Amino acid sequence: MLKIRCSALGKLMTAPRSKAETLSKTAKSYIQELVLEHKYEIKKEFSSKYTDKGLQCEDEAISLVNDVLGLGFIFKNEEHFNNDWITGTPDVNTDEILLDVKCSYEAHTFPFFEDEIPNSAYFYQLQGYMWLTNKTEALLCYCLVNTPVEIVEDEVRREHWKHFKIDEDLEIREYVEKKHNFDHLPDLSKVKVFKVERDETVIWEIQNKVEEARIYFNSLIETI
Amino acid sequence: MKHLFKALADFQQEVPVIHKATQSYGYTYADLPKIFEVINPLLKKHGLGFTQLINGTQIATCLFHIESGESIESKIDIPQGVILKGMNEFQVLGSAITYLRRYSLSSMLGLVTDKDTDASGEQIKVEPKKPLIDNKRFEEALVAIQNGKYTVDQLKNGFELTEAQTKSLLLC
Numbered sequence: 429m430l431k432i433r434c435s436a437l438g439k440l441m442t443a444p445r446s447k448a449e450t451l452s453k454t455a456k457s458y459i460q461e462l463v464l465e466h467k468y469e470i471k472k473e474f475s476s477k478y479t480d481k482g483l484q485c486e487d488e489a490i491s492l493v494n495d496v497l498g499l500g501f502i503f504k505n506e507e508h509f510n511n512d513w514i515t516g517t518p519d520v521n522t523d524e525i526l527l528d529v530k531c532s533y534e535a536h537t538f539p540f541f542e543d544e545i546p547n548s549a550y551f552y553q554l555q556g557y558m559w560l561t562n563k564t565e566a567l568l569c570y571c572l573v574n575t576p577v578e579i580v581e582d583e584v585r586r587e588h589w590k591h592f593k594i595d596e597d598l599e600i601r602e603y604v605e606k607k608h609n610f611d612h613l614p615d616l617s618k619v620k621v622f623k624v625e626r627d628e629t630v631i632w633e634i635q636n637k638v639e640e641a642r643i644y645f646n647s648l649i650e651t652i
Numbered sequence: 653m654k655h656l657f658k659a660l661a662d663f664q665q666e667v668p669v670i671h672k673a674t675q676s677y678g679y680t681y682a683d684l685p686k687i688f689e690v691i692n693p694l695l696k697k698h699g700l701g702f703t704q705l706i707n708g709t710q711i712a713t714c715l716f717h718i719e720s721g722e723s724i725e726s727k728i729d730i731p732q733g734v735i736l737k738g739m740n741e742f743q744v745l746g747s748a749i750t751y752l753r754r755y756s757l758s759s760m761l762g763l764v765t766d767k768d769t770d771a772s773g774e775q776i777k778v779e780p781k782k783p784l785i786d787n788k789r790f791e792e793a794l795v796a797i798q799n800g801k802y803t804v805d806q807l808k809n810g811f812e813l814t815e816a817q818t819k820s821l822l823l824c
């Protein structure tokens with residue numbers, strides 16, 4: 429039976445263009461990928477500098493959140509959860525705390541002044557986690573941590589290409605390195621927390637959407 | 653060729669190992685400016701010069717002895733039709749030319765490039781490690797262990813502990 433990963437709920441929950449449709453184009457594209465994966469083991473691997481930073485900085489981000497929020501000891505969750513509709517692995521899941529960290533790639537994408545979650549996909553992701561872990565609230569923590577050296581080096585090279593420079597230009601290097609270092613910011617400013625409360629209506633909508641996704645999934649499986 | 657070969661042999665006796673131009677984040681090769689910086693004064697001293705002409709799809713590196721006019725040459729093909737992610741055609745070409753110039757010249761002159769172990773100590777690539785845990789957080793982890801919300805194994809498996817932290821863990 430098809431189950432949807434919490435991190436993909438944002439795609440599934442995108443609103444369709446017309447009321448006559450149950451699934452959006454984005455949702456359908458995602459389900460088509462799942463069909464190919466399920467039937468032919470054609471898996472769409474996705475990674476980018478943004479996801480690379482997120483993965484590499486996860487531990488550091490959890491540590492930063494731990495320091496800044498004073499929540500007692502929090503630690504990386506390794507347990508994978510699932511119910512009849514969805515699956516997921518939240519970043520932190522202690523008895524008291526459920527949270528997910530998002531590492532902003534650079535300062536311009538960090539929500540310093542936002543009052544609401546900048547990306548609604550994360551709202552659905554956290555609703556999914558609360559559903560899976562039976563929690564009533566969750567924290568979405570954006571973190572601004574230094575970009576790992578390897579990724580900065582890629583950026584240095586990319587910036588050189590952009591300026592048609594073959595040999596190293598120290599000004600370019602300094603510019604890039606500065607852009608990816610946040611040591612001069614107080615820790616408190618490097619964590620932005622959005623509290624999300626469990627919403628049974630949203631969870632019910634997710635459940636319905638997964639049911640719709642299954643119908644579409646099964647119809648596609650039969651056609652290819 | 654006796655003048656050229658003698659001058660080249662003398663040059664090789666004098667030219668040092670060229671350390672890789674390690675910046676703060678550690679470049680992994682000796683780039684052309686670094687190589688030029690080292691070899692140019694020595695080439696001049698021994699009456700040698702070189703050209704690296706681009707002929708069609710080849711780079712011809714020519715080393716010559718100034719007084720006698722003796723020369724040796726090596727040619728290398730510039731790979732065509734290479735596509736590199738994030739680079740346009742000209743950037744790929746520029747990158748290839750710089751790369752081949754560096755290696756052709758190094759090869760012709762018998763240069764050795766190596767890591768700079770003097771300036772920053774031997775740099776050894778280490779495998780990714782478990783994250784460290786600072787003492788404040790470590791104390792919080794111990795409290796969590798005492799309260800049955802976390803385990804010693806989780807702590808050991810999740811973090812790279814210092815010697816002092818490992819010792820205090822034994823006392824738990």
